[in-house]
Amino acid sequence: MSEPANTGATPPAATPEEPARVWVWRGVRAGVMSVQGVVLFAGFIGFGGLIRDVGFPLGAAVLSTIFVWALPAQLLIVGGFAAGSPAPVIALAVGLSSVRFFPIVASIMPMIRGKSGLGTQLYASHFVAVSAWVESIRLIPALPVYARMPFFLGLSNYFLWGSVVTTVIGYFLAGTLPQALANGLVFLTPISFLLQLIRNSRDLVDWLALILGLALTPVFAQFGGSLDLLWIGAIGGGAAYAIGRRLRARA
Amino acid sequence: MSLSDPMLYAYLLVILAGFLPTDVFRFAAVLFARRLDEDSEVLILVRAVATALLAGVIARLVLFPTGDLAGVPLWIRLASIAAGVAGYFLIRKSVLAGVIAAEIVIVGGAIYFR
Numbered sequence: 001m002s003e004p005a006n007t008g009a010t011p012p013a014a015t016p017e018e019p020a021r022v023w024v025w026r027g028v029r030a031g032v033m034s035v036q037g038v039v040l041f042a043g044f045i046g047f048g049g050l051i052r053d054v055g056f057p058l059g060a061a062v063l064s065t066i067f068v069w070a071l072p073a074q075l076l077i078v079g080g081f082a083a084g085s086p087a088p089v090i091a092l093a094v095g096l097s098s099v100r101f102f103p104i105v106a107s108i109m110p111m112i113r114g115k116s117g118l119g120t121q122l123y124a125s126h127f128v129a130v131s132a133w134v135e136s137i138r139l140i141p142a143l144p145v146y147a148r149m150p151f152f153l154g155l156s157n158y159f160l161w162g163s164v165v166t167t168v169i170g171y172f173l174a175g176t177l178p179q180a181l182a183n184g185l186v187f188l189t190p191i192s193f194l195l196q197l198i199r200n201s202r203d204l205v206d207w208l209a210l211i212l213g214l215a216l217t218p219v220f221a222q223f224g225g226s227l228d229l230l231w232i233g234a235i236g237g238g239a240a241y242a243i244g245r246r247l248r249a250r251a
Numbered sequence: 252m253s254l255s256d257p258m259l260y261a262y263l264l265v266i267l268a269g270f271l272p273t274d275v276f277r278f279a280a281v282l283f284a285r286r287l288d289e290d291s292e293v294l295i296l297v298r299a300v301a302t303a304l305l306a307g308v309i310a311r312l313v314l315f316p317t318g319d320l321a322g323v324p325l326w327i328r329l330a331s332i333a334a335g336v337a338g339y340f341l342i343r344k345s346v347l348a349g350v351i352a353a354e355i356v357i358v359g360g361a362i363y364f365r
Binding site for chain 2 (some may be wrong): 009035036038039044048050053054056057059060063064067068069070072073074075076077079080081082083087088090091092093094095096097098099100101102103104105106109110113118119122125126128163172179180181182183184186187188189190191193194195196198199200201205206207210211212213214216217218220221228229230232233234235236237238240245
């Protein structure tokens with residue numbers, strides 16, 4: 001989103017420390033005001049519709065929203081389930097797509113951890129996903145250090161539990177909506193992810209990886225096989241990195 | 252229920268092939284956060300691989316959809332993507348604007364052309 005939402009989260013100057021629960025609720029309020037949250041929930045409504053389409057059980061889908069909390073990884077699980085891919089192949093694909101959480105979590109944790117212990121940080125890291133990351137980077141630097149962890153937990157818990165609710169809503173909507181609207185809900189997932197990838201693309205390597213990943217998909221579909229996503233990631237991402245590195249070396 | 256039960260299998264997939272391979276990276280990142288250089292070469296490569304892989308997921312959902320979406324003609328799905336990207340760039344790089352533009356095309360197309 002180009003314009004920052006007015007969250008009311010900026011504290012008045014030189015106030016004494018407020019209780020953590022106050023900051024948790026301010027985080028929740030920031031989530032409610034967030035356009036990012038609307039897109040996120042729309043994506044999970046689409047996810048709910050998709051799982052019904054492919055016959056994935058609702059309970060397992062809700063569990064995936066809570067315990068995986070990464071829509072691309074959840075799509076890999078559901079897609080792999082529908083295609084009958086072997087479980088180790090699905091786990092490998094999920095692991096590769098979730099590698100991105102390493103830099104995402106590592107870049108945000110020093111900002112939000114404050115004086116919290118390792119256990120709290122490990123707990124908080126589970127709630128880091130692209131949406132909470134984007135909003136935290138935007139909102140949290142303005143907050144006093146002691147307030148950041150409770151604020152983050154409020155924001156990210158609102159996103160996660162809201163997504164659980166919208167996963168269920170999407171599942172039941174998919175059965176009752178007119179066919180065209182149901183198609184639209186399922187289509188929310190690819191379009192919102194594509195646009196968020198575009199928005200997150202900051203340099204040439206990001207753009208090349210995105211374009212090569214899209215372009216290689218129909219190529220590898222010719223060969224079929226359950227490993228094609230891994231090849232797309234390895235070849236597309238590897239080529240994007242190599243080209244970016246060569247251009248940097250020349251500059 | 253046995254392991255061959257597809258419903259139980261789905262739950263096991265979520266935990267073993269979903270939760271574990273995802274949170275291992277979240278937890279590892281916390282442990283290494285103090286020492287990690289965000290601009291290190293390895294992380295540039297890793298992020299590029301992850302981006303390409305995610306782009307592959309998106310392209311598969313659009314080009315080879317499972318379920319009911321497959322009944323919507325391919326050209327409508329591609330036109331919807333084009334409208335979404337155009338909406339995003341034309342309307343203040345707003346993801347919401349792009350999503351709405353894409354949805355108008357896919358829902359309208361599904362009504363009139365399927």
